[in-house]
Amino acid sequence: MDVLEAIHTRRTIAKFRPEPIPAETLTELLSAGTWAPNHHLTEPWRFVILGPETQRLLAARFGELKVHKAPTEAAEQRERIRADNERMFLNLPAVVAVAALQEGNEQRRREDYAAVCCAVQNVQLAAWAAGIGMKWSTSPLIRDPLSYRLLSLDPTRFDIIGFLFTGYPAETPTRERRLPLDEVIRTSP
Ligand SMILES: Cc1cc2nc3c(=O)[nH]c(=O)nc-3n(C[C@H](O)[C@H](O)[C@H](O)COP(=O)(O)O)c2cc1C
16 A cells, blocks of 8 residues: 555544454554654654453543533433543553653744654554554543543653554444645645
């Protein structure tokens, strides 16, 4: 698959087959992230592959946090939301936390955040070309102190910018809507 085909056909994947992703494959995908452009060669990305214990603890927290978003639901419904989300997270074949170094002045922090976003897209495209799907998830888990503690990330230096839910796709959504090109591309006089 060439780069353009990967760009055009990649979709965010919500449902995964249960097969695990081999560790060396995951490392190879993340290494594609490290070749992203980054100003002043700060290499601001950090990837933490969740081990089973961390995934179990963060799955429980993920479920709890989803319930916080549904405060008006009946207790039974809240418990269903919690349990469904915990199970979903727990059953993900692989999860990678992505953190961005956030040090220095605002310009540097913005550039480093941008670089890590480039890295994530490199990883997503490399994964897609290998038949592996991802969802870039930014649940409240990315700001939760428990995530920083379990992942040994110093919150005064790093922002978790997402969790990459990873696995072989069980379902691939049809192409997402995009604006017509003439709304987003123009040539100045
Ligand atoms: C910074 C960022 C955060 C995202 N967070 C979430 C998320 O928390 N949950 C989710 O379902 N999708 C999330 N997505 C995926 C988008 O919803 C998805 O890219 C969008 O619907 C377009 O679909 P496509 O990726 O298949 O083109 C995120 C994407 C980005 C770039």
